[in-house]
Amino acid sequence: MEIIRPDVSTPQEADLADGKLINSFVETCTSQYPDPDKWLDEEIRRNVLLTTVDAAVAWARQRSIFPLIFGTACCAFEMIAASGPRFDLSRFGMDIIRFSPRQADVMLITGTITWKMATAARMIYDQMPEPKWVIAVGACAISGGTFRESYSVVPGVNHIMPVDVYVPGCPPRPEAMIHGINRLHAKIVKGTIDNPNLALK
Amino acid sequence: MTVAVNTEETGKKIEEAIPGSVVSSDKGSLTVDSKALAQVSEFLKNSPGLEFDYLTVLTAVDYLNYFEVIYRLVSLRNNQSLILKTCAYGRENPTVPSVTGTWRAAYYQEREVFDLLGIKFEGHPDLRRLLLWEGFNGHPLRRDYL
Numbered sequence: 001m002e003i004i005r006p007d008v009s010t011p012q013e014a015d016l017a018d019g020k021l022i023n024s025f026v027e028t029c030t031s032q033y034p035d036p037d038k039w040l041d042e043e044i045r046r047n048v049l050l051t052t053v054d055a056a057v058a059w060a061r062q063r064s065i066f067p068l069i070f071g072t073a074c075c076a077f078e079m080i081a082a083s084g085p086r087f088d089l090s091r092f093g094m095d096i097i098r099f100s101p102r103q104a105d106v107m108l109i110t111g112t113i114t115w116k117m118a119t120a121a122r123m124i125y126d127q128m129p130e131p132k133w134v135i136a137v138g139a140c141a142i143s144g145g146t147f148r149e150s151y152s153v154v155p156g157v158n159h160i161m162p163v164d165v166y167v168p169g170c171p172p173r174p175e176a177m178i179h180g181i182n183r184l185h186a187k188i189v190k191g192t193i194d195n196p197n198l199a200l201k
Numbered sequence: 202m203t204v205a206v207n208t209e210e211t212g213k214k215i216e217e218a219i220p221g222s223v224v225s226s227d228k229g230s231l232t233v234d235s236k237a238l239a240q241v242s243e244f245l246k247n248s249p250g251l252e253f254d255y256l257t258v259l260t261a262v263d264y265l266n267y268f269e270v271i272y273r274l275v276s277l278r279n280n281q282s283l284i285l286k287t288c289a290y291g292r293e294n295p296t297v298p299s300v301t302g303t304w305r306a307a308y309y310q311e312r313e314v315f316d317l318l319g320i321k322f323e324g325h326p327d328l329r330r331l332l333l334w335e336g337f338n339g340h341p342l343r344r345d346y347l
Contacts, residue, residue: 115334116332116333116334151333151337152332152333152341
């Protein structure tokens with residue numbers, strides 16, 4: 001429908017022109033525009049949401065990450081507390097803690113990694129199926145912490161595997177760990193099917 | 202709690218049985234010559250009145266001039282304890298005899314001391330590194346290790 005704006009000079013004329021236009025709307029607008037999804041069945045129309053595949057897959061991944069625990073020091077107890085009822089990691093879909101790397105999505109490195117342990121850690125990381133993520137919890141896992149200059153401690157777990165999220169603290173409280181998990185969620189949402197782990201790009 | 206034995210009296214007893222074995226004995230500890238260590242350990246374990254049948258800790262200290270190997274012994278039968286020491290000289294190849302034949306508990310602790318301080322225990326059945334990996338360069342608890 002074309003809307004014609006007449007030339008008017010006084011407010012009365014403008015009012016008259018508006019009235020004409022409104023009346024023409026009332027006369028002509030009698031039929032409905034069809035819904036864009038009219039071709040769908042009623043049941044389907046009420047139950048189907050449209051999105052992109054990437055967004056749907058990332059959403060699903062984000063909400064069910066099975067953690068693999070790799071607790072080598074006191075930070076592990078904070079992780080145990082975080083998975084208990086008080087802090088309740090189940091809220092983030094992480095209630096099923098895996099002891100097999102083949103069933104896990106995220107590796108929680110909680111504690112000091114020595115060079116003797118580094119080979120085992122890398123072997124476990126290699127056994128995890130893609131997509132996989134790593135959270136380094138605590139000062140020792142991030143940088144070696146107090147033992148950085150030591151003869152036997154890896155100065156940061158990123159020397160042996162790519163790390164997605166660093167959670168600082170000595171040890172960090174469970175709230176900090178939950179914040180780190182939230183940051184990981186934000187990272188997973190940005191991923192695509194082709195490249196779920198943005199860290200490896 | 203165990204009661205610490207009188208080290209001077211014990212030192213005299215050992216000196217009577219094995220002449221020339223005791224180097225010194227002060228209030229807290231008893232230092233013996235490392236050459237006589239095997240005999241002294243057998244004597245401490247088996248002679249009546251002493252019967253130190255339990256080795257709680259075996260450790261060592263680096264004094265740069267020499268290494269001191271320390272044995273903390275407990276007699277469960279007599280409820281008493283003794284600190285026995287011996288010295289190993291030389292930086293390259295310090296050696297003391299092993300006491301695994303007397304106290305089986307020394308097996309892993311001697312391996313640990315060998316690993317971290319580089320003291321060789323003669324007569325140990327399997328003297329390998331315990332905590333660090335094969336191929337590690339040096340002995341990290343030595344004071345000149347950097």
